[in-house]
Amino acid sequence: xxxxxxxxxxxxxxxxxxxxxxxxxxxxxxxxxxxxxxxxxxxxxxxxxxxxxxxxxxxxxxxxxxxxxxxxxxxxxxxxxxxxxxxxxxxxxxxxxxxxxxxxxxxxxxxxxxx
Numbered sequence: 769x770x771x772x773x774x775x776x777x778x779x780x781x782x783x784x785x786x787x788x789x790x791x792x793x794x795x796x797x798x799x800x801x802x803x804x805x806x807x808x809x810x811x812x813x814x815x816x817x818x819x820x821x822x823x824x825x826x827x828x829x830x831x832x833x834x835x836x837x838x839x840x841x842x843x844x845x846x847x848x849x850x851x852x853x854x855x856x857x858x859x860x861x862x863x864x865x866x867x868x869x870x871x872x873x874x875x876x877x878x879x880x881x882x883x
Contacts, residue, residue, distance in 0.1 A: 781826070783843065785836070791823040799823045 780786050791799065791813065799809055800821070809815070809823070816822040 783839065785839075787827050788824045789827060791825050795825075796821065796823050 781788060799813060799815075800823075802809060803815070812826045814824055814826070816824055
């Protein structure tokens with residue numbers, strides 16, 4: 769369950785629903801001591817994956833359900849717009865290839881004499 773919560777927190781940060789701040793040196797010492805004693809870290813604190821001596825504190829900003837709904841629609845729209853652009857690009861490539869195929873087919877058929 770903790771892994772799911774970490775993934776959820778990571779996605780919330782990715783979507784801009786919070787932020788992560790580096791803990792102070794004193795707090796980092798305290799959290800290192802907690803880990804050395806086998807204690808678990810508080811829910812809003814995690815150890816950095818790049819530097820094991822640094823700890824990060826998550827600060828989830830409170831956001832209303834309506835604001836979250838609007839933001840999620842914006843993210844979805846952004847994804848749909850990207851898919852639309854990709855489809856348009858692939859359609860243009862297919863059209864160019866079809867035209868080239870027709871031109872090559874006509875030029876090859878003209879190079880053989882008709883009987």
